[in-house]
Amino acid sequence: MSKKLTFLDKTFWLTESEDNPKHVASLQLLKMPAEATKDYVDELAAEMRANDQARAPFNCRVKTFLGYPLKFVPVKQLDMDYHVQLHSIEDLNDKPSLHKFIASLHEPWLARDKPLWQFHLIKDNNTQQFALYIKIHHMCGDGSTLIRWFQAGYSPEPIVTGFVPVWSMDRTQRKRNKVHWFKAAFGGVWGFFIATKDLIWIIFRLLLKLLRVNTDYMPLPFSGTKTVLTGQVKKGRAMATLDIDFARIKALSKRLRASANEVMLCVFDIAVHRQLRDYGHTFKKALYTNMPINLRKPGETTYGNKIAIVPVELAHGHTDPYLRLREIIENHRKVKRAAKVSHPASFSYYTLLIQTYAIIFEMLGLSNWVKPIANTLVSNMPGPKKRMYYKDSELLAAYPVSTITPGGGVNITMVTYNGQANVGLVCCNNKIDSLEPLRRYCLEAFEMLEKCVDDPSLSIADIGEEIDQDDVSIVDDEPFIDKNNNK
Incomplete structure (x- = not known):
């Protein structure tokens, strides 16, 4: 099923460039289960790739006309090697090096002919931890939306069997009661009128501030x-x-x-x-x-x-x-x-x-x-108030990267x-x-x-922050004392 895009959604597509991509991301640190083998992350990546049946918007690309985005439309087949990638670095505990590596993943924009998301699994050979770097285009959702998806992809208890990644989960929205067309149209026009009136008031107040009134x-x-x-x-x-x-x-x-x-x-x-x-x-x-x-x-x-x-x-x-x-x-x-x-x-x-x-x-x-x-x-x-698990791995931290x-x-x-x-x-x-x-x-x-x-x-x-002391007022409670202790 296709999904229409709001004007605000479209602006993230129209204003995107290779210099300034419009995706948001999350760096998540996880701890493997105690019984995990050295191939745990490789096996998890393979299991994630096997889940190639996704739901909107994870199964949708952007349909355009002369470069202008019209709506989300489903794709016939996901390229799971693109959407789920595996990396290896020297040491996850070396935070500066990890940050530099994540920055390199955050720099390029998402392929525009595919659904706009990726999961990157990152492992090392020194710890029982691994990382997930997840990025998704901002036109798919704002912070509130992405936090809900983040929470839906995790569980309060380890999942041994039956693990389903967030892109394959059923997120069927609750059906809303239909509103009569006249009431909907009148409400929309009235809302637009009130919002425009308030916008004019905002601009007027800013003009008064500019004039120092x-x-x-x-x-x-x-x-x-x-x-x-x-x-x-x-x-x-x-x-x-x-x-x-x-x-x-x-x-x-x-x-x-x-x-x-x-x-x-x-x-x-x-x-x-x-x-x-x-x-x-x-x-x-x-x-x-x-x-x-x-x-x-x-x-x-x-x-x-x-x-x-x-x-x-x-x-x-x-x-x-x-x-x-x-x-x-x-x-x-x-x-x-x-x-x-x-x-x-x-x-x-x-x-x-x-x-x-x-x-x-x-x-x-x-x-x-x-x-x-x-x-x-x-x-x-x-975010979640209690400990969560991605499949059977404990989530240690989740850092947003916008x-x-x-x-x-x-x-x-x-x-x-x-x-x-x-x-x-x-x-x-x-x-x-x-x-x-x-x-x-x-x-x-x-x-x-x-x-x-x-x-x-x-x-x-x-x-360590220096602030100039030139402008000390004559009504300050205490006299200024210089570094040589001379009043």
Whole structure:
């Protein structure tokens, strides 16, 4: 059965290039069962290839007319040697080498004449672990969709017999009650009217902010700062992963009266500033992040994309990490308040509006000449709360590896699994060597934020980030003391 594509789905196909593919991925680490032989991964790959009967969208390619995508249509036969591939590396425990290898798999785009997904099994000869790198085109689904599929492909107990990969599972959607055509048409027109009205209001409020009439609103688009991490996206990727105990994140968010997302926004902001300083970039003004907003209704399980992405101002200039967090909280909640009073579709239209400009700049090769919409994209998604198994192998961690937004920057995605926050970092590597420093800086920034609750004397400078002291106000509580201890 064919499947129509929404306009948002189609944009991921139309704007894709070999320099900036539009697939998303997951790096998953697994532990073999105790009784596994040395041929376990080879046998698992063969078993996966034998499951060549797939269901939508895993059995569908994109039908096009003059390059324009029309819909998903089924293929007669899957090329399982393409969709399931086996690799061998020296040592899975060598994280920098593993990250570099995954980056090489993440760089090329998926074959456009085939169903848009791949499973890569990665083994070594030194451990009882192996890895799965899974990539699927973004037009097949957003983060919410992919997390559901991820959970469906795993089980809470080991499966010895009867294992079925996710692409072969029956995902027949529940039939909905038919709505009368007049009610559906009227509802659609009315919804479009309300969403358009709210979009006009959003643009009007942004215009007032541009004119400095009312600055208490969402940030203006294309306010990001040019750095070595932004600009024209080209071939080449750098990626890294990290883990943080999610119980620590929740405990810290409770003590700081912040959401877990706001705590991690502060952590990533401090870490990105520090990585940029390694390349000679220091800024007195704040950086910006793109924030995805899920537009699905509660319980909605359709696949495809239903998201909006809007910029959020972060913070800079405070040496006290707690004060930086409070600034980020206020800026983050400005966007949340704007989203709460607007029709969900209006934010989707706003996303399409600003992303269209960014895409045009990228297609014309002009991204280096304009400011990016934002400097990072940070998102988080809840995953399984308990231990899961892929067939009879225990899942140890699942790191998301996303696509790069037009204008570049670092894409940071966090998925919670079994009490851990698994974080994936990815960017274009044309101007930087590695994201391994950013991985370390994130961990150090989180520890700094934990410690500052009980020790107010701690500052960003204690973990290496320098902030200019030229602008100390005459109304500061304490006088500035220089490094020679002269007041």
